[in-house]
Amino acid sequence: MVEGENLEACSEVVEGxxxxxxxxxxxxxxPVYWFKMLASETHWSFVFGVLVxxxxxxxxxxxxxxxxxxxxxxxxxxxxxxESQIYQxxxxxxWLVKPLWGLLTDVLxxxxxxxxxxxxxxxxxxxxxxxxxxxxxxxxxxxxxxxxTAGSAGAAIADVTIDACVAQNSNTRPHLAADMQxxxxxxxxxxxxxxxxxxxxxxxxxxxxxxFGLLSIPAGLAFLVGILLDxxxxxxxxxxxxxxxxxxxxxxxxxxxxFPDVWRPCVYMYLSIALSIDIHEGLFYWYTDSKGxxxxxxxxxxxxxxxxxIGSLFGALLYQNVLKDHPFRNLxxxxxxxxxxxxxxxxxxxxxxxxxxxxxxxxxxxxxxSVSQMIGRLKWMPLLVLSAKLCPPGIEGTFFALLxxxxxxxxxxxxxxxxxxxxxxxxxxxxxxxxxxxxxxxxILRVTPLGLLFLIPRGxxxxxxxxTEILSAKEEAGxxxxxNIELVAxxxxxxxx
Numbered sequence: 001m002v003e004g005e006n007l008e009a010c011s012e013v014v015e016g017x018x019x020x021x022x023x024x025x026x027x028x029x030x031p032v033y034w035f036k037m038l039a040s041e042t043h044w045s046f047v048f049g050v051l052v053x054x055x056x057x058x059x060x061x062x063x064x065x066x067x068x069x070x071x072x073x074x075x076x077x078x079x080x081x082x083e084s085q086i087y088q089x090x091x092x093x094x095w096l097v098k099p100l101w102g103l104l105t106d107v108l109x110x111x112x113x114x115x116x117x118x119x120x121x122x123x124x125x126x127x128x129x130x131x132x133x134x135x136x137x138x139x140x141x142x143x144x145x146x147x148x149t150a151g152s153a154g155a156a157i158a159d160v161t162i163d164a165c166v167a168q169n170s171n172t173r174p175h176l177a178a179d180m181q182x183x184x185x186x187x188x189x190x191x192x193x194x195x196x197x198x199x200x201x202x203x204x205x206x207x208x209x210x211x212f213g214l215l216s217i218p219a220g221l222a223f224l225v226g227i228l229l230d231x232x233x234x235x236x237x238x239x240x241x242x243x244x245x246x247x248x249x250x251x252x253x254x255x256x257x258x259f260p261d262v263w264r265p266c267v268y269m270y271l272s273i274a275l276s277i278d279i280h281e282g283l284f285y286w287y288t289d290s291k292g293x294x295x296x297x298x299x300x301x302x303x304x305x306x307x308x309x310i311g312s313l314f315g316a317l318l319y320q321n322v323l324k325d326h327p328f329r330n331l332x333x334x335x336x337x338x339x340x341x342x343x344x345x346x347x348x349x350x351x352x353x354x355x356x357x358x359x360x361x362x363x364x365x366x367x368x369x370s371v372s373q374m375i376g377r378l379k380w381m382p383l384l385v386l387s388a389k390l391c392p393p394g395i396e397g398t399f400f401a402l403l404x405x406x407x408x409x410x411x412x413x414x415x416x417x418x419x420x421x422x423x424x425x426x427x428x429x430x431x432x433x434x435x436x437x438x439x440x441x442x443x444i445l446r447v448t449p450l451g452l453l454f455l456i457p458r459g460x461x462x463x464x465x466x467x468t469e470i471l472s473a474k475e476e477a478g479x480x481x482x483x484n485i486e487l488v489a490x491x492x493x494x495x496x497x
Contacts, residue, residue: 038183041176042169047183052225053162054184057155059191061218063309067199067302068211069148070284072133076208077141080428081281085419088281090145092415094153095408099253101160102401107245112233118157119226125154126219134213151215158222163400170388178324181384185316185377193309200302249398256392256399264455265390266406269383272336272449273410278418279438282427283346287365292432294361304369311370315377328382329456335379340447342375347439350432383407386456418442 039047069091073084101118110117129150133139139147166184170177202211257263286293287301296304323331345368348354354364387403421441425434 034179035183038176038179041173042180046169049162049225050166050183051187052221053158055187055191056221057158057218059188059193060195061155061191061215062188063192063195063305064199064202064211064215065151067196067203067298067305068208068215070281070301071203071298072144072208072212074285074288074429077144078429079141080423081285082419082423082427085278085281085415085422087141087145089412089415089419091148091152092408092412094149094156095159096405096412098156098160098163098401098405098408099398101157102163102398103246103249105160106398107249108242109234109237112235112237114234115161116226119161120223121226122154122157123219123221123223123226125150125157126222127216129154130212130216130219134209134216151219154219154222158225160401163404166388166400170391174389177388178320178385181381181388182316182320182324184384185319185381186313189309189313189316189377193306193313196302196306196309198302199305200297200299203302204298252392253399253402256390261457262390265386265457266403268449268452268455269387269403270406270410270413271452272332272379272383273407274413274417275448276339276414276446277421277442278411278414279422279435279442281419282422282432282435282438283350285427285429286350286432286435289430289432291430294365296362300362304365307366308369308373311372311374312377314370315374316381318374319378319381323378324381324385327458328386329453329458331382332379332456333450333453335375335382336449336453337447338375339379340443342372343439343443343446345371347436347443350436350439 035047069088070084073079073087079087105114105118108114129147133144133147133151136143162184166180169180199211202214206213257266284301287296287304289295345364349361349364349368354361387400387407390403391399418438421438425438427435427438
């Protein structure tokens with residue numbers, strides 16, 4: 001098979017080079033050959049799409065968006081940390097309706113195309129909303145939230161198509177499922193590392209509104225992907241089929257969700273995320289407070305977040321090279337336990353115990369952020385792989401979007417729960433007396449999902465976990481596979497093809 005020949009060829013080249021030049025050569029070239037193997041196995045356009053959406057839009061752009069929004073809410077809109085927590089939850093609502101975007105791109109072509117118009121729409125939403133935030137003076141909080149939500153919708157729509165590709169390739173090439181998730185995670189982590197390294201500097205130089213102006217560039221790239229997307233036109237498409245296809249897709253998703261092997265992991269994914277309440281806004285306001293906190297500058301905040309991205313990148317590499325073959329349940333037990341324990345670092349920092357131990361705030365918070373992000377990435381990776389493996393053939397994109405919306409509903413619940421805790425404990429822009437109690441509450445809630453691990457399958461993570469009834473139903477129906485998404489070649493030949 002071509003697949004085996006490609007893997008063997010890559011292995012032979014790496015081994016031969018290793019013999020000639022030693023282990024350092026292999027350390028340098030092995031990632032290159034891994035990248036090339038993925039491009040040849042899944043088509044180079046899939047890898048290119050991942051780099052654009054995950055690396056540039058969500059990684060680099062997401063880092064700029066996070067830091068810019070933090071300072072925009074604090075310094076421009078001047079809201080309380082609990083309010084900022086709620087507002088940022090509102091802007092994430094478009095990610096909750098990802099199944100809607102997935103259904104639209106699957107069953108409702110525009111001008112004969114199923115993918116290209118939605119990439120164009122995503123780019124337009126992002127460009128217009130970011131430029132409005134950048135150039136409008138004294139924008140009311142309601143319109144600011146509307147613009148931020150529109151930008152978030154653009155990112156979510158662009159994300160759905162790539163998610164569909166990942167899910168489809170995970171089903172057709174189950175042995176590469178973990179590798180594809182690692183590619184997504186590595187692209188996102190590297191992009192975030194670059195973004196956080198530069199975001200604080202740009203916030204200091206041009207302010208949060210100027211940063212929003214720069215964010216129109218990743219949105220413009222999403223628009224460009226819509227222009228370059230090579231997709232066969234669907235002639236004589238009958239729009240009368242749309243309603244029936246929507247009904248059929250809904251029935252297929254409901255039929256799949258009724259299987260215990262599917263709904264049980266979904267329940268765990270939601271609860272494990274929702275119970276880990278997010279109180280980041282309270283910590284951010286404390287980081288920048290000149291009286292009770294360390295009073296970090298914009299550049300320092302950006303650098304701290306960039307160190308966190310290194311921890312996230314290390315977590316993705318650790319999962320790819322060491323942990324990806326471990327059973328889901330065993331792996332999630334230890335990761336969830338470490339996730340709860342790592343929160344104690346925030347408690348030590350806020351109680352100023354680090355100063356009593358002779359460790360400066362800056363040094364300690366760098367350790368705290370890197371460890372927290374590494375464990376957070378390790379917690380997220382097996383959930384992504386599990387989600388990809390739960391997608392039934394034929395509706396991979398829509399069902400994966402449904403699973404991701406469940407995860408995003410957990411994130412929204414986590415953010416609003418954290419905002420409620422901050423409000424209840426009276427943590428404000430200038431009062432942080434009870435911040436330590438909010439951290440302690442969060443840490444206790446983080447370990448409660450350990451009692452729900454019975455919902456996660458014990459099986460081999462490299463094997464298919466879908467019930468045979470779903471797979472057999474697909475074979476009997478004889479529904480054709482979704483077309484692979486290919487991008488217009490930017491060069492005349494890629495790998496000789």
